[in-house]
Amino acid sequence: xxxxTGLPVVGMVGGGQLARMTHQAAxxxxxxxxxxxxxxxxxxxxxxxxxEIGSHTDLDALLAFARGCDVVTFDHEHVPTxxxxxxxxxxxxxxxxxxxxxxxxDKRAMRERLTASDVPIPRWAPVRTKEDLTGFAHGNWPxxxxxxxxxxxxxxxWIIDGPDGAPDGVDLIAEERVPLLRELAAVVARSPFGQVxxxxxxxxxxxxxxxxxVLAPAPGLDGDRxxxxxxxxxxxxxELDVVGLLAVExxxxxTDLLVNELAMRPHNxxxxxxxxxxxxxxxxHLRAVLDYPMGDTSxxxxxxxxxxxxxxxxxxxxxxxxxxxxxxxxxxEPAVKVHLYGxxxxxxxxxxxxxxxxxxxxxxxxxxxxxxxxxxxxxxxx
Amino acid sequence: xxxxTGLPVVGMVGGGQLARMTHQAAxxxxxxxxxxxxxxxxxxxxxxxxxEIGSHTDLDALLAFARGCDVVTFDHEHVPTxxxxxxxxxxxxxxxxxxxxxxxxDKRAMRERLTASDVPIPRWAPVRTKEDLTGFAHGNWPxxxxxxxxxxxxxxxWIIDGPDGAPDGVDLIAEERVPLLRELAAVVARSPFGQVxxxxxxxxxxxxxxxxxVLAPAPGLDGDRxxxxxxxxxxxxxELDVVGLLAVExxxxxTDLLVNELAMRPHNxxxxxxxxxxxxxxxxHLRAVLDYPMGDTSxxxxxxxxxxxxxxxxxxxxxxxxxxxxxxxxxxEPAVKVHLYGxxxxxxxxxxxxxxxxxxxxxxxxxxxxxxxxxxxxxxxx
Numbered sequence: 017x018x019x020x021t022g023l024p025v026v027g028m029v030g031g032g033q034l035a036r037m038t039h040q041a042a043x044x045x046x047x048x049x050x051x052x053x054x055x056x057x058x059x060x061x062x063x064x065x066x067x068e069i070g071s072h073t074d075l076d077a078l079l080a081f082a083r084g085c086d087v088v089t090f091d092h093e094h095v096p097t098x099x100x101x102x103x104x105x106x107x108x109x110x111x112x113x114x115x116x117x118x119x120x121x122d123k124r125a126m127r128e129r130l131t132a133s134d135v136p137i138p139r140w141a142p143v144r145t146k147e148d149l150t151g152f153a154h155g156n157w158p159x160x161x162x163x164x165x166x167x168x169x170x171x172x173x174w175i176i177d178g179p180d181g182a183p184d185g186v187d188l189i190a191e192e193r194v195p196l197l198r199e200l201a202a203v204v205a206r207s208p209f210g211q212v213x214x215x216x217x218x219x220x221x222x223x224x225x226x227x228x229x230v231l232a233p234a235p236g237l238d239g240d241r242x243x244x245x246x247x248x249x250x251x252x253x254x255e256l257d258v259v260g261l262l263a264v265e266x267x268x269x270x271t272d273l274l275v276n277e278l279a280m281r282p283h284n285x286x287x288x289x290x291x292x293x294x295x296x297x298x299x300x301h302l303r304a305v306l307d308y309p310m311g312d313t314s315x316x317x318x319x320x321x322x323x324x325x326x327x328x329x330x331x332x333x334x335x336x337x338x339x340x341x342x343x344x345x346x347x348x349e350p351a352v353k354v355h356l357y358g359x360x361x362x363x364x365x366x367x368x369x370x371x372x373x374x375x376x377x378x379x380x381x382x383x384x385x386x387x388x389x390x391x392x393x394x395x396x397x398x
Numbered sequence: 399x400x401x402x403t404g405l406p407v408v409g410m411v412g413g414g415q416l417a418r419m420t421h422q423a424a425x426x427x428x429x430x431x432x433x434x435x436x437x438x439x440x441x442x443x444x445x446x447x448x449x450e451i452g453s454h455t456d457l458d459a460l461l462a463f464a465r466g467c468d469v470v471t472f473d474h475e476h477v478p479t480x481x482x483x484x485x486x487x488x489x490x491x492x493x494x495x496x497x498x499x500x501x502x503x504d505k506r507a508m509r510e511r512l513t514a515s516d517v518p519i520p521r522w523a524p525v526r527t528k529e530d531l532t533g534f535a536h537g538n539w540p541x542x543x544x545x546x547x548x549x550x551x552x553x554x555x556w557i558i559d560g561p562d563g564a565p566d567g568v569d570l571i572a573e574e575r576v577p578l579l580r581e582l583a584a585v586v587a588r589s590p591f592g593q594v595x596x597x598x599x600x601x602x603x604x605x606x607x608x609x610x611x612v613l614a615p616a617p618g619l620d621g622d623r624x625x626x627x628x629x630x631x632x633x634x635x636x637e638l639d640v641v642g643l644l645a646v647e648x649x650x651x652x653t654d655l656l657v658n659e660l661a662m663r664p665h666n667x668x669x670x671x672x673x674x675x676x677x678x679x680x681x682x683h684l685r686a687v688l689d690y691p692m693g694d695t696s697x698x699x700x701x702x703x704x705x706x707x708x709x710x711x712x713x714x715x716x717x718x719x720x721x722x723x724x725x726x727x728x729x730x731e732p733a734v735k736v737h738l739y740g741x742x743x744x745x746x747x748x749x750x751x752x753x754x755x756x757x758x759x760x761x762x763x764x765x766x767x768x769x770x771x772x773x774x775x776x777x778x779x780x
Contacts, residue, residue, distance in 0.1 A: 046738025308724065
């Protein structure tokens, strides 16, 4: 506890943009986020006073970090669960707990658990050999293979046309390639008390396995289907005893909603909530892990679009500095809000996002895309 | 410049809540605000990595601080103008400049300047003796006397019934006590390029000389009158060559708008813009001092109310911690947004503010008042 203010101290393991934006939300709540960053150049380390440098796989660093925190939570899902259990043994409060977080870390464990709960997911199986792959595909190539652990943002996922396409030396699961209309996400926050607060269901638009755009609410989604997705998220959060945010990535096949992946932290699919919902996902995550009552999740406008800004793509104006691009973007789109992550620009790297909102989805979407293009490529036309 | 991102570094002199909230805005712009704070317990010092400790009256501290900044700006108006001129001589870019800032520092200089520009202000005169006071009042007591320099939040202002009521040892101006309907504020941002962006005119509700509530837009304000107030703000910003934010506090007498005070920094009367306008005053101030194009100032809802949270007032639940109060407030008002400044609670001290918004002013106002009461007094009823 902060003895001057009487307010709690939340520690976040990981110093990326999620911690950076959570720090902004913590400031409003009278706090200062405590961050365990891998390096002092991490996005959150550059803006949060109370940053320690250390590895999320170093138990001693974690134990030292947790000592100053009322609650420990995460910017990513890569902290080993055995370390989390040691933290709890040492008296730390860790949210979400290891028993929940394992299902965001381990794609096989997640699928076994969701199958046991009758949650609809694509057909899958653990695979260890080429024979396993051939048996699973049953002639229906391509199939999807995923590393059981460690993947994110399209990394650790392969679409293969035959048994030789799978990577070696990685524990894999195979999954049928579902014919889908689109991808959706349902994000819910849950407190230790058990209160849940769910955001409107969004459509996530992917390119090369990376989410490039989020449309809130998911356009044309039937009301019943939206409630079904929200119910699914609430049910998973409750059954898995998640505390904090849970993002449920979904495949919309037109007839079914199938769970693709789970994340238990603030998530790219809810960045739109900073301006687009009464309570941002970052504030909501803090409220949840602190067992505060949840904030209002209603939207601030009928249509909200978030577009990711990817760095350094080859373009006509690649020599234009990010600062110049920002000038042009602000001149072109005075109502679009920008969030830059303090990162060095590298090809394909998410360096920020933009949010546009208004009454007309197509106009809002065009504004967000235009703003993201100015920041990514330094130009108006593709 | 930040060599990793290619983005500029803004330095703010003063580490209070204005710097704290400006840091939140800087983070979104990919920056980290550099802060010169008086103590490491200051609101901004507790949340901003790049904080130096030093006095705003110490020229050496200011010079050292300015070296790392692309632009230097202010959380308050107490930096001596001669120091600002030395900073500029040393190569610093300071916005607003000394020639503008003097009119926010010196109430006499401001009144002389506005008189020369035919800007309507209450009748006033510099006073040095009891005879000056008696002559100014001309039998019409009470009158208002103000310290020429150093006042804020009702400090440095006295209402006196006779010549003996004025404080000794302070250079004063006297001002007629204007019969007024209410107080208004018009806030405008201006860039070095000369672009201006003005916010909707608000009503500021005062109690004991401290602003307790801001209503946006000012209820029942005639459209022409609102434009008149905005024009006045734009004219003053332009004539005084203000860069950054200018807050113009106004008396609404029912027939006239008279300028009361000027501030050249983010201002309490525009805290509502964080959630209530597309661009917050903190982001707008950064955009202005960086000569970025200005952001959209339109409102996000028809009615927005900001209520200040004053600390430690005697109440039925004075022993309830701020953290407990926050729990109750969130439960009572899940859509109200809170901003706490990381301060130790002391009687009458502004420790934060809350913002409510919606379609119906009276409901929004009741929500904001209720939330502020929970945080101030730990209870529902007054």
